[in-house]
Amino acid sequence: MTAPVLPLLPPASRRHRPTRPVGSRSRRARYGLVVLAFLLPSALPLLAFTLGPMIAALWVSLNQWNLLSPMTFVGLGNYAKLLTDPATGDVFLHTVYYVLGYLPIVYIGGLALALALNTALKGRALLRGIYFLPVVTSWIVVALVWRWLLSPSSGVVNTVLGFFGISGPGWWTDPSWAMPSIILASAWKDLGFVMIILLAGLQAIPTDMYDASKMDGAGWWRRLFSITLPLLSPSTFFVLVISLINGFQVFDQVYAMTGGGPNGASEVVVEQIYDMTFRYGRAGEASALSWMLFVVILAVTVIQVRGQRRWVTYD
């Protein structure tokens, strides 16, 4: 999960701001070349393979196109079509369902883990490693393993549930359990990532804060809510932003676990974009849907950035 970060973060210290060189024109020109030399290696790929295609996608979204024959301009036709198609609402709804199910599990679980693994625990490094292991595993592997574990007839999970006299659900084969299955596998995979981010945040909290409040007789819960969580709010904010950005783009695990099925019960936005483009040859519509998704993600992120003043404290 190499993830977006952004201007969401506190501005870096500007104490020793180096100054631009002043002086002769040739010296300034030489400085300009140095700046270019440092920037070009990253600017070229970003322009050619991110910003350029981004603009191009906007153009494609205004056309009807099956990737093979020439494009025909349809203006906002693709957007109009998508907005009136009930399937669009469904895929967005499924995506929101995923995000809302996944986020509380990874945040609360990740926080509990980070708190526990930040104490003097025996074998802490090994435990952190085990919890982090799913993070480095590819989505495809995670999806395959979980399909296997959640297999309705003979999967491990249903077998264990059977011992307790519970007859397990059909998991990914059942339309109403397909999304919970995907959420479960995703939470298992990302728990370690959230843990690492929060752990790094916990380690930045000065211990004397705790000593002072202990002297005042504050209990564990009190310290959690009045010291730890407020001081951890930048990390929490980061986790929320990243999880929402990535959550709206959920694809790999859906593709590998259910393929959007059964009966489209777990069809998410990106799965739809993929199918439209490469299965049905409706690239124009797919681009329009991509832009709609981008606008939604941007809006959600901007709202969070705007709202952070209310609850995120930077020291």
Added chain:
Amino acid sequence: MTETVRLPALARTQMKSPRSREARLRLAGFVVLHVVIIAGACVMFFPFLWTIITSITPGATLTNAPALIPANPSLEPYLRLFSERPFVQVVGNSLLLAAITTCVQLVTSSTAAYAFSRLPFRGQGVVFAIYLATMMIPLQVLIVPLFVELKTFGLLNSYLGALLPTFASAFGIFLLRQAINQVPRDLDEAATIDGAGHFRIFFQVVLPNIRPALATLVVFSFMSSWNSFLWPLIVLRSPELQTLPIALAALQGQYISDWDVIMAGSVVSVIPMLALYLFAQKYVIQGVASSGIK
């Protein structure tokens, strides 16, 4: 006199019992914490254990689940994995692509990060904001135009086509810029007085001082390339070019019942990442913490 001596003594005996109760409570909490966290680790690890067990139980299928302790463990699924299809090639492809992506990202991220941290220029803030905004763009938005672009250049079905879009990572640039911002400027100034230019400062002062952040970037770059699925799936169509995640996904469709072989492939795919994580483990938390993400 006697009063003042006795009072602290009394106070001490009064405190003794709550203190030992607190100690007992703390011990209980300590034990409970260990039990919970270790049980959690077992649950987290179980899918891996199950994967390993399945991968050494030939003939394991959905209806014929493997036993927890396999009766006849065998490496046969691994042999089948590597003999029946070009799996060595697939692992090689993945390693090659991940290594190149990681190296290129180290170069592009560290140079850009240096520019944003140490080389002020007009419009720097705007350029940096645009760089960061590219992180917000979902890859899926870019798929169709990228596909067309690479088709125009004739780069479909080639390693270069799979690699090019991964060359610059805004995440990496951001991570390293935060790290470089924390390298004391006095070091640059001392080097400048010694007559060093920006290139020498970059190589001899800045880079050696941001090793934890570089190690963190190596882990995240390698991981994202090793596990990337959607873009390689679209670009690399020939079987001999395929990467691990694609080959694994294909295995599932092709051999729907051969779970032992699929799980062997899964184990193979996790090993390099595990090795990399163990190698860079101590740097990762430090790197995240020092990046200011905290």
